[in-house]
Amino acid sequence: MELGWLLWGAAVLLLLHVLMGLSPAVNFALRIGFYSFLCLLASALTAPVCLLVNGGRTVKNMRIIRAVVRTFKYFFGLRFEVKGLENFKVEGPAIIVSNHQSILDMMGLMEILPDNCVQVAKKELMYAGTVGLIIYLGGVIFINRKSTTDAKMVMAEVAKSMTADNVKVWVYPEGTRNCTGDLLPFKKGAFHIAVQAQVPVIPVVYSSFTSFYNPKTKLFTSGKIKVEVLPPIETKGLTSDDVSDLTDRCFHTMRETLFRLSGRPSESKKSS
Ligand SMILES: CCCCCC/C=C\CCCCCCCCCC(=O)SCCNC(=O)CCNC(=O)[C@H](O)C(C)(C)COP(=O)(O)OP(=O)(O)OC[C@H]1O[C@@H](n2cnc3c(N)ncnc32)[C@H](O)[C@@H]1OP(=O)(O)O
Numbered sequence: 001m002e003l004g005w006l007l008w009g010a011a012v013l014l015l016l017h018v019l020m021g022l023s024p025a026v027n028f029a030l031r032i033g034f035y036s037f038l039c040l041l042a043s044a045l046t047a048p049v050c051l052l053v054n055g056g057r058t059v060k061n062m063r064i065i066r067a068v069v070r071t072f073k074y075f076f077g078l079r080f081e082v083k084g085l086e087n088f089k090v091e092g093p094a095i096i097v098s099n100h101q102s103i104l105d106m107m108g109l110m111e112i113l114p115d116n117c118v119q120v121a122k123k124e125l126m127y128a129g130t131v132g133l134i135i136y137l138g139g140v141i142f143i144n145r146k147s148t149t150d151a152k153m154v155m156a157e158v159a160k161s162m163t164a165d166n167v168k169v170w171v172y173p174e175g176t177r178n179c180t181g182d183l184l185p186f187k188k189g190a191f192h193i194a195v196q197a198q199v200p201v202i203p204v205v206y207s208s209f210t211s212f213y214n215p216k217t218k219l220f221t222s223g224k225i226k227v228e229v230l231p232p233i234e235t236k237g238l239t240s241d242d243v244s245d246l247t248d249r250c251f252h253t254m255r256e257t258l259f260r261l262s263g264r265p266s267e268s269k270k271s272s
């Protein structure tokens with residue numbers, strides 16, 4: 001009986017090995033499929049734990065989710081090299097902004113996520129099966145990207161409640177995934193919240209995934225990701241008139257950092 005299971009296991013491993021050797025496209029699909037499966041399975045197992053420990057939707061569940069997701073990197077041979085974690089040690093709430101390259105970002109997010117921090121997510125993720133459930137239980141703020149008015153209303157509520165609840169809010173200001181090795185122009189929602197709540201903005205940059213992950217060329221191998229938490233940018237005394245400047249400042253600082261971490265010459269050096 002045990003030998004039978006062993007043979008089955010060996011056969012499955014052999015099949016996976018052959019399939020992965022077949023073509024990069026199959027390898028890519030298998031690895032992304034496995035990542036999605038892992039997310040769905042881990043969410044299904046973690047949700048009851050969150051409910052038992054914390055009783056419902058609360059940011060405290062993020063500690064449990066973080067501990068689980070931190071194990072995922074070992075399945076994919078990913079390593080994180082983190083600098084600047086001390087920049088998270090600001091008193092009270094803050095807005096954290098970072099670049100967003102892929103669904104794999106959930107591993108990078110959980111690698112450094114500070115306590116009492118929730119993310120802003122598109123509302124469609126609520127319906128992603130058990131992943132939607134775990135995200136809901138973690139206290140994630142859902143926005144409707146199809147309605148600027150709705151999204152702005154939710155963001156305004158966040159600005160009011162984050163100080164009262166003493167939470168940090170993590171926003172992907174590009175507003176969508178972008179795996180080109182550069183940044184998309186930033187949307188201003190995160191910076192409006194920061195100014196409305198008069199809390200600092202903490203930029204976080206992950207080096208480009210393109211050397212080990214590229215959906216266009218179906219590349220997905222092991223790799224190292226450099227992460228840098230940059231010094232907080234204060235917003236005390238700023239008004240809505242300053243939001244565009246604040247957005248530009250963050251964008252340029254993060255773009256320079258992205259190029260440096262990814263070993264790509266910066267635009268200013270290229271033109272000089
Ligand atoms: C246990 C195992 C688990 C395993 C799996 C799970 C793993 C982890 C789980 C936990 C973590 C989950 C994390 C999930 C992350 C998901 C990430 C995403 O979903 S990213 C997509 C959603 N996020 C965003 O879109 C945020 C960025 N977008 C914005 O900030 C936008 O500005 C907006 C959405 C608020 C509005 O966008 P849009 O409709 O496109 O309008 P704009 O052009 O941006 O703005 C129009 C004008 O309005 C002004 N504006 C914007 N916001 C405000 C505001 N809050 N107050 C006042 N005014 C605002 C803006 O300045 C524009 O005016 P202008 O005159 O042109 O400047």
Ligand SMILES: CCCCCCCC/C=C\CCCCCCCC(=O)OC[C@@H](O)COP(=O)(O)O
Binds near residue numbers: 037103106130
């Ligand atoms: C019963 C329903 C079953 C639904 C099955 C859903 C299958 C998908 C399950 C797991 C995939 C892993 C998801 C991890 C969370 C990823 C969060 C994320 O990165 O979302 C992308 C979003 O930021 C931006 O979206 P777009 O780039 O604009 O698009």
